[in-house]
Amino acid sequence: MSRRLTIVLISVAALVVVVVGVNVAKGMMMKKFMGMNAGQAQTVTTAKVVGSDWQPQIVAIGSLRAVRGVDVTTELAGLVRSIHFKSGDTAKEGQVLVELNADSDRAQLEALNAAADLSQTTLKRDEIQYEDQAISKAQLDGDVADLKNRRAQAAAQAAIVAKKTIRAPFSGRLGITTVNPGQYLNAGDKLVSLQQSDPIYVDFKLPQRDLASVRVGQDVAVTTDAHVGRVFHGTINAIDSRVDNSTRNFQAEATVENHDGALVAGMFGRVAIASGEQQHYLTVPQTAITYNPYGATVFLVKPHPRATPGGAQLEAQQAFVTLGPTRGDQIAVLTGIKDGDTIVTSGQLKLRNGALIAEDNSVQPKNDANPTPQEH
Numbered sequence: 001m002s003r004r005l006t007i008v009l010i011s012v013a014a015l016v017v018v019v020v021g022v023n024v025a026k027g028m029m030m031k032k033f034m035g036m037n038a039g040q041a042q043t044v045t046t047a048k049v050v051g052s053d054w055q056p057q058i059v060a061i062g063s064l065r066a067v068r069g070v071d072v073t074t075e076l077a078g079l080v081r082s083i084h085f086k087s088g089d090t091a092k093e094g095q096v097l098v099e100l101n102a103d104s105d106r107a108q109l110e111a112l113n114a115a116a117d118l119s120q121t122t123l124k125r126d127e128i129q130y131e132d133q134a135i136s137k138a139q140l141d142g143d144v145a146d147l148k149n150r151r152a153q154a155a156a157q158a159a160i161v162a163k164k165t166i167r168a169p170f171s172g173r174l175g176i177t178t179v180n181p182g183q184y185l186n187a188g189d190k191l192v193s194l195q196q197s198d199p200i201y202v203d204f205k206l207p208q209r210d211l212a213s214v215r216v217g218q219d220v221a222v223t224t225d226a227h228v229g230r231v232f233h234g235t236i237n238a239i240d241s242r243v244d245n246s247t248r249n250f251q252a253e254a255t256v257e258n259h260d261g262a263l264v265a266g267m268f269g270r271v272a273i274a275s276g277e278q279q280h281y282l283t284v285p286q287t288a289i290t291y292n293p294y295g296a297t298v299f300l301v302k303p304h305p306r307a308t309p310g311g312a313q314l315e316a317q318q319a320f321v322t323l324g325p326t327r328g329d330q331i332a333v334l335t336g337i338k339d340g341d342t343i344v345t346s347g348q349l350k351l352r353n354g355a356l357i358a359e360d361n362s363v364q365p366k367n368d369a370n371p372t373p374q375e376h
Contacts (some may be wrong), residue, residue, distance in 0.1 A: 044347035062204030123144035281332035
């Protein structure tokens with residue numbers, strides 16, 4: 001038993017020695033690795049912090065809507081006799097667009113007009129007889145009522161005849177039609193779309209926090225990807241009287257100039273509203289900001305206190321910052337840095353406070369206040 005106990009103790013001791021040796025070797029290798037990395041400079045891009053004047057803006061996505069737009073329809077059923085426009089034409093108010101067959105309606109109108117003329121002749125004859133006291137006042141009143149009834153019937157029939165000629169309710173641009181002569185149309189069938197788009201409305205929604213910053217008469221600038229680089233100007237002409245209780249957004253309407261018809265109803269546009277006076281901010285590329293649970297930080301570029309000839313001359317110092325509004329690729333920094341500071345704009349993930357750095361600004365991250373998307 002003593003021999004077995006001795007063997008077990010020796011085995012346990014050997015195992016402990018092996019484990020301790022492995023941990024000691026691991027620690028020595030880690031220290032060696034950290035020591036090697038401590039003196040290795042990390043390549044980063046840098047930029048100077050500069051101040052710039054910003055015009056605060058409220059930005060939204062809106063939909064373009066014609067000032068007046070309608071699908072022209074027929075009020076009565078009938079057979080298409082003739083079409084007086086082409087798809088895409090510009091129509092004037094009152095212009096004849098489509099004529100339906102109204103031969104039977106016109107014939108009935110002539111019959112009713114003839115009946116009204118007869119009633120009027122009868123009334124005149126009875127008026128003479130009434131003066132001679134040959135007929136009663138009741139018969140004369142009946143003649144007057146009959147004449148009014150005949151005229152009313154003729155007017156109703158004339159309205160039916162007029163409805164068989166469809167006219168443009170206002171001036172505008174016509175869409176594409178699929179109606180052809182000889183086609184039978186039911187009441188309410190669409191003939192063509194008519195849109196009046198000069199000027200044009202843009203409807204957009206904003207969060208309720210911006211309600212106090214938006215007012216009627218305020219200038220807006222509208223851009224769309226259909227006309228890259230072009231800005232359309234307009235003014236706000238209406239603000240909705242309520243805030244949507246499901247989204248907490250309110251709707252506004254602006255009128256935008258569209259003399260050349262470049263904007264078309266149904267398009268979307270980006271709406272920018274100047275809000276307040278210009279502000280002066282320190283701006284940096286958004287890539288320079290590092291976000292963590294403790295706040296936003298940047299790495300400042302500082303001279304290395306123990307720099308040697310031929311060695312690293314710069315180090316990174318982490319600084320907490322307070323951020324402001326964004327504009328394109330830029331972000332405003334309210335506190336934490338000052339004008340003229342040099343900061344790291346890319347490569348922060350491999351940095352720690354006091355890390356040695358080497359600048360390489362051959363390729364810089366985007367820093368455009370008004371970037372435009374590029375399609376390749």
